[in-house]
Each structure stands twice: as C-alpha cells, then as structure tokens.
Amino acid sequence: MSPEQTPSTLQLVRDARSWLLRGRLPVATAVALLMVTLVANLLIAENFLTAFNIRSIFANVIPLAAVAVGQTVIVLGRGIDLSIGTIATLSSVVTVSLVEPLGLLPAMLVGLGSGAACGLVNGLLVAVVRLQPIVATFATSFVWSGLALYVLPPGTAAAPRMPDVVVQGYRNSILGVPNAAWLLLLIALSWLVLKRTALLRHVYAVGGDEQASYATGVRVVRVQIMTYVVGGTYAAFASFAMLANSGSADALAGGNLTLVSIAALVIGGTRLSGGAGGAGGTIIGVMVLQLLTSLLVALRPPTDIRQLIDGLLVIFALALAGLWSSRRGGR
Amino acid sequence: MNTAQLRERMQAVEARDLLRHPVVLSLLVLVALFAAGNVAAPGFASFGSLTNVLRIAAFLGVIAAGQTIVILGGGEGIDLSVGKIATFSTVIVAQVSQGQDERLLLAIVTAFAYCGLIGLGNGIGVAYLRIPPLVMTLGMVGVVTGIIRVYSGGQPEGRAPAMLSALVNGTTVGGIRGSVWIWLVVAVFTIWLLRGTTFGRRVYALGANRRAAELSGINLQRNLVLLYVASSLYAALGGMLLLGFAGAASINLADQYQLISIAAVVIGGTTLAGGVGGYLGTAVGAVVLQTMRNLLIVLDIPAAGRQVVNGIILIVLLSLYGRQRRLRQ
Numbered sequence: 001m002s003p004e005q006t007p008s009t010l011q012l013v014r015d016a017r018s019w020l021l022r023g024r025l026p027v028a029t030a031v032a033l034l035m036v037t038l039v040a041n042l043l044i045a046e047n048f049l050t051a052f053n054i055r056s057i058f059a060n061v062i063p064l065a066a067v068a069v070g071q072t073v074i075v076l077g078r079g080i081d082l083s084i085g086t087i088a089t090l091s092s093v094v095t096v097s098l099v100e101p102l103g104l105l106p107a108m109l110v111g112l113g114s115g116a117a118c119g120l121v122n123g124l125l126v127a128v129v130r131l132q133p134i135v136a137t138f139a140t141s142f143v144w145s146g147l148a149l150y151v152l153p154p155g156t157a158a159a160p161r162m163p164d165v166v167v168q169g170y171r172n173s174i175l176g177v178p179n180a181a182w183l184l185l186l187i188a189l190s191w192l193v194l195k196r197t198a199l200l201r202h203v204y205a206v207g208g209d210e211q212a213s214y215a216t217g218v219r220v221v222r223v224q225i226m227t228y229v230v231g232g233t234y235a236a237f238a239s240f241a242m243l244a245n246s247g248s249a250d251a252l253a254g255g256n257l258t259l260v261s262i263a264a265l266v267i268g269g270t271r272l273s274g275g276a277g278g279a280g281g282t283i284i285g286v287m288v289l290q291l292l293t294s295l296l297v298a299l300r301p302p303t304d305i306r307q308l309i310d311g312l313l314v315i316f317a318l319a320l321a322g323l324w325s326s327r328r329g330g331r
Numbered sequence: 332m333n334t335a336q337l338r339e340r341m342q343a344v345e346a347r348d349l350l351r352h353p354v355v356l357s358l359l360v361l362v363a364l365f366a367a368g369n370v371a372a373p374g375f376a377s378f379g380s381l382t383n384v385l386r387i388a389a390f391l392g393v394i395a396a397g398q399t400i401v402i403l404g405g406g407e408g409i410d411l412s413v414g415k416i417a418t419f420s421t422v423i424v425a426q427v428s429q430g431q432d433e434r435l436l437l438a439i440v441t442a443f444a445y446c447g448l449i450g451l452g453n454g455i456g457v458a459y460l461r462i463p464p465l466v467m468t469l470g471m472v473g474v475v476t477g478i479i480r481v482y483s484g485g486q487p488e489g490r491a492p493a494m495l496s497a498l499v500n501g502t503t504v505g506g507i508r509g510s511v512w513i514w515l516v517v518a519v520f521t522i523w524l525l526r527g528t529t530f531g532r533r534v535y536a537l538g539a540n541r542r543a544a545e546l547s548g549i550n551l552q553r554n555l556v557l558l559y560v561a562s563s564l565y566a567a568l569g570g571m572l573l574l575g576f577a578g579a580a581s582i583n584l585a586d587q588y589q590l591i592s593i594a595a596v597v598i599g600g601t602t603l604a605g606g607v608g609g610y611l612g613t614a615v616g617a618v619v620l621q622t623m624r625n626l627l628i629v630l631d632i633p634a635a636g637r638q639v640v641n642g643i644i645l646i647v648l649l650s651l652y653g654r655q656r657r658l659r660q
Contacts, residue, residue, distance in 0.1 A: 080465075082590070125646065129650055131646070131649050131650060132597060132602075132603050132649075134409070134593065134603060135593060135594055135597045135603070135645075135649055136646065136649060138590050138593070138594060138645075139594070139642050139643075139645035139646045139649060140642055140646065141642070142638045142639065142641045142642030142645065143638070143639050143642035143643060143646075144642075145638055146634075146635050146636065146637070146638025146639035146640075146641070146642060147635070147639060149634060149635035149638060150635035150636070150639070153635065259411075259469050259472075262465065262466060262469065263466055263469060263470065266462075266463065266466045272407065272463045272465060272466070273407065273463075304480050304481050304484060304485065305477065305480075305481050306477070307473070307476050307477035307480050308474060308477025308478055308480065308481055309477070310473060310477065311470065311471075311472075311473030311474035311475075311476065311477045312474055312477075314470045314473055315456065315462075315467070315470040315471070315473075315474060318456075318462050318466050318467065318470050319456065319460045319462055
C-alpha cells in the first residue's frame with residue numbers, strides 16, 4: 001500500500017460520511033429501499049421485465065408521482081394539502097368536459113387553471129386566514145369534490161371521453177422508452193428547475209424557520225400561498241395522466257391519491273414538519289410504493305391477506321424512513 | 332370614579348374574553364345553526380330535533396374524545412386510524428356476538444382487546460420507531476383494512492345483539508335516547524381523566540412543552556404509547572355504539588370519522604400543536620358538526636351542492652376559532 005493511498009481512501013470515507021450526515025441519509029435509505037424492491041421484483045415476478053409490464057407500471061405511477069411532487073413542495077413550506085387528490089379530480093372532470101367544445105389544448109389550459117385556482121384558495125385560507133392546514137384543506141376537499149360532482153354527475157349517459165390520440169400516446173413508446181417514463185423524467189426535471197428558483201429557496205427557509213425567514217425579509221405569506229398554487233398545478237398535471245390512463249373521468253376517483261402521496265414523500269425522506277427533503281426522494285418513494293404493489297401482485301398471496309401484507313410493507317418502509325429523518329431533525 | 336371606570340372596563344374585557352372562549356363560541360354557532368334551520372325548515376329547532384342531533388352526535392363525540400387526547404399530547408400527534416379502528420370494532424362485535432345477548436360481553440371485551448392492540452401498534456410506531464404520527468396512523472389504516480378483510484372474509488357476518496341496540500336506541504325520559512346518556516358518561520369520565528388524573532396532567536405537560544416534560548421525569552415514550560392506546564379504545568367504544576345504531580356491521584361503517592373527528596377537535600378549540608384545549612369543546616364541536624349535517628339534509632340540496640356547502644360551513648366554523656397567530660406577534 002503506497003503512502004499516498006491511505007489518506008485518499010480515508011478522505012473518501014470521510015466525504016461519504018459527511019455527505020450522508022448532511023441530510024442525504026433519508027434519501028440514501030429510500031434509494032436502498034428502491035434497490036431492494038427492484039431486485040425482489042426481478043427475482044420473484046416472472047414477467048416483470050416484459051415491455052407491457054414496464055409500460056403499465058409507469059402509466060399507473062404518473063398520477064401519484066405528480067400529486068406527490070406537488071405535495072412535497074407544500075410540505076417543505078410547513079404545510080400539507082389534504083385536498084390535493086380532489087383537486088386532481090376536479091381538474092380532470094373540468095378538462096374532459098371541455099375537450100369537446102373547446103378542443104384539447106384549451107381544455108387542458110382551463111384544467112390547469114382550475115388546479116392552480118384551487119391551490120390559490122387553499123393557500124389563502126392557510127397563509128392569510130391562518131387556518132391550520134390539515135383541517136382547512138380537509139374542509140376544501142369537500143368543496144372540490146362537490147364541484148366535481150356538479151361538473152360531471154356520476155352515471156351521466158354519454159360521459160365525455162378523451163381523444164384516442166391522448167389515450168394511445170400515453171401507452172406508446174418513443175425510442176423504446178414508454179412515454180409514461182418520459183413523463184416521469186419530465187416531472188423530475190420540472191422539480192430540478194423549480195428547486196433552483198428563488199421561490200423554492202424561500203420555501204425551504206420558511207419550512208425551516210418561519211419566524212427567522214420573516215425577520216430576514218422573506219414574504220412568508222406569499223411564499224406559502226405559492227406552495228399551494230404549485231401543488232394545485234401539479235395536481236392538474238396528475239389529472240391529465242389520470243384521463244390519459246383511463247380515457248374518461250370519474251368524479252369519485254383521485255381522492256385516495258392524497259394520503260398515499262404523503263406516505264410517498266415521507267418514505268422519500270421529506271420531513272413532515274417542513275424545511276428538509278425534496279421531490280427527488282419523493283419520486284423514489286412513489287416508485288417504492290408502486291414496486292411493492294407489483295411485488296405483491298406477483299407473489300399471488302390469498303386475496304384475503306393481500307391488503308394486510310400491503311399495509312404492513314408500507315409501515316415497514318415508513319419505519320425505515322423514520323429511522324434517520326426524525327433522529328436528525330430533532331423536532 | 333376611576334375605580335368604577337376601571338371595574339367597568341375589566342368587566343368588558345372579561346365579557347370579550349368569554350365570547351372568545353371556544354366553547355362559548357361553538358355554543359353560539361350552535362344556536363345560530365338551529366335558528367337558521369328553523370327559518371328554512373320550521374320545527375328544526377324543536378326539542379325532538381335537538382335530541383335527534385345529540386343521538387347521532389354521540390358516535391362522533393366518543394370517537395373524537397380519543398382524538399382529543401392524542402392531539403393534546405402534542406408533537407404533531409394525530410390519529411387518522413380512529414375511523415378504521417371503529418369499523419373494526421363494529422365487525423368484531425357483530426361477528427363474535429352473532430347477535431346473541433349472552434355473547435355481548437365477550438364480544439365487547441374482544442373488541443377492546445384487539446383495538447387496544449392496534450393502538451399499541453400505533454404508539455410503538457410513533458414513540459419507539461419515531462414515525463411521524465400522521466403517516467404512522469395512516470399506514471395503520473391500510474393494516475387494519477387488511478385485518479378486517481382477513482377477519483371477516485370481506486363480508487362481515489352477525490349483527491348487533493338486541494341488548495346493545497336497546498342500550499343505544501332505547502328511549503328514556505323526554506325522548507332522550509340511550510346513546511346520549513352513554514356519551515354523557517363518557518364525557519364526564521374524559522373530562523375527569525384529563526383534568527383530574529396524573530395521566531391527564533401528563534398529557535397537557537407533553538403537549539405544552541415536551542422537552543420540559545421529559546426533563547421533569549415524565550417517561551415520554553411510555554406515555555405516548557398510552558395516548559394512542561386510549562385513542563383506539565375510545566374508537567372501539569364509538570364503533571360499538573354505532574353498531575347498536577346501525578344494526579349490522581360493514582367493512583367501512585365508521586370510516587367517515589377519520590377526518591371529521593379532527594374537525595370536531597379543532598372546532599372545539601383544541602389546537603393541533605397540542606397542550607391547549609379540552610374535551611368539553613370537542614363535545615360541543617361534535618354537536619355543531621352533526622347539526623350542520625342534519626341542516627343540510629333538511630335543506631334538501633342535491634349531493635353536489637351539499638358537499639360544497641358542507642365544505643364552506645366547515646371553513647367558516649374553523650375561521651371562527653381554528654385560527655393561528657399572525658407572524659408579527
């Protein structure tokens with residue numbers, strides 16, 4: 001062993017340690033979980049690597065991924081949005097009902113606008129009226145799902161459908177990669193861009209210490225409102241994926257995305273009390289949850305105990321994530 | 332003259348503070364709701380209507396008692412699994428009793444034991460594995476859903492024993508139903524538990540300042556576990572009452588109480604940060620929420636509109652008391 005090599009190896013270990021301790025530990029845990037679930041799938045699920053299976057995994061994961069990234073932005077700013085799934089529902093019924101009269105792109109724009117508008121209302125209630133986020137967004141979730149029922153009552157004869165181009169396109173591939181996988185990449189890229197904006201820097205500051213960021217001149221109220229608007233916009237994107245995946249809208253779908261999105265971001269290492277984490281981890285968390293589901297399908301347990309195993313696996317993943325994040329965070 | 336003025340002023344301040352007291356405020360809202368209901372549908376504010384509201388509010392009131400305790404304990408404490416645990420309790424009681432009175436006691440004990448174990452799981456997850464309460468109890472919803480599936484095979488059998496139904500629905504003096512008396516007992520017990528026992532004082536201490544509570548010798552982890560066990564036992568009791576009312580169990584009978592129980596706590600003036608509030612407010616909050624629901628039924632708005640109005644009224648109720656301090660202060 002040469003004399004120069006020892007310090008450099010030591011240095012490497014030290015670097016890795018400080019990288020982990022700088023708050024990357026939660027994400028590292030999530031990556032490890034992703035690896036384990038991936039390998040388990042490869043070993044156990046026989047047709048895991050078929051093109052069809054990979055395509056449907058990505059196709060199914062996009063709505064949750066988009067909602068969860070939006071939820072992450074809100075949670076980073078010390079908020080939470082229990083209405084985010086119903087925003088996706090509302091935006092999907094708005095979009096699909098307008099495709100016929102307005103055309104696809106204008107309809108999507110209106111859908112996007114409705115998602116952002118819902119987010120704005122949530123943001124105003126939390127940041128200006130200063131209601132506690134959990135209960136305020138729980139209350140607005142009734143409003144959004146009520147509006148969705150109004151726009152598209154369930155059981156409507158000749159319910160509006162998305163154009164076939166969209167539905168086909170969502171299932172097709174470009175360069176051998178499923179389009180849904182490209183979309184996931186797009187969501188990840190959108191986060192990387194968002195992360196470099198002044199807004200997100202302020203979101204981290206507000207989530208870390210509200211009082212201190214207020215004292216240093218961050219416009220806390222505006223930043224908090226914006227997190228909800230961004231969250232609502234991501235929910236609208238999720239609604240497009242929901243529409244493309246099923247071809248039509250359901251005024252009762254989407255609600256269950258909310259709580260799963262929170263589980264995904266915690267598994268991905270974002271602290272629920274705000275200020276630490278990021279949507280990169282969240283996307284990994286979403287994939288972990290999806291792979292756990294696909295693993296469970298492959299294992300073919302008796303149907304009765306499937307849900308139980310699923311629940312236990314999720315708690316196990318949450319416990320692994322909680323192992324590091326809470327010890328560091330202190331709060 | 333100065334003293335007179337001073338006294339007058341102090342009385343005015345006291346009156347204002349009293350008006351700001353969450354319980355008083357919720358009571359005023361309640362009166363307003365009944366008055367509004369009576370205008371829209373004459374007879375809404377009758378004694379019979381009030382007892383009917385109380386009869387149904389009892390289920391929410393009992394389940395929200397556990398929620399109150401968990402939230403008071405602070406540390407972002409919250410229990411999203413109360414609805415599912417209550418549902419589990421209805422399934423257990425229906426299946427174990429098979430509708431027979433002589434098996435009712437066994438069924439009740441079984442339900443308390445199983446649900447208590449689930450609360451224990453929540454508590455261990457929060458206190459020892461350090462999973463944030465929101466996601467721990469949320470994950471538990473998935474687990475309990477699975478357990479119910481295994482336990483009942485997806486189709487709960489049996490029904491409420493006649494004795495349980497009589498206890499919950501039986502009419503007593505003045506047309507007041509049994510569930511209201513049971514709730515009254517639970518309420519008195521809960522207020523005593525929180526105000527008059529060491530356990531209750533520990534709950535407030537943990538919620539007000541967890542670090543200080545730990546330093547003064549309170550065993551943080553063991554007490555946290557107790558909070559979640561207590562919450563699951565209240566949920567189990569709520570489920571039993573609900574079964575007596577509904578007659579038969581289903582795999583989602585009490586799921587709706589998951590989030591509405593939190594709303595009842597907040598409307599009652601308990602802050603989600605913990606340490607401030609109490610059960611009296613929650614009880615009034617439960618009555619307010621049930622009155623609102625009855626009002627919406629009486630008004631006979633279509634489902635979509637009812638949801639929207641429900642949400643808006645909730646927001647208004649929350650803004651009356653659930654507001655947090657401004658940053659400047």
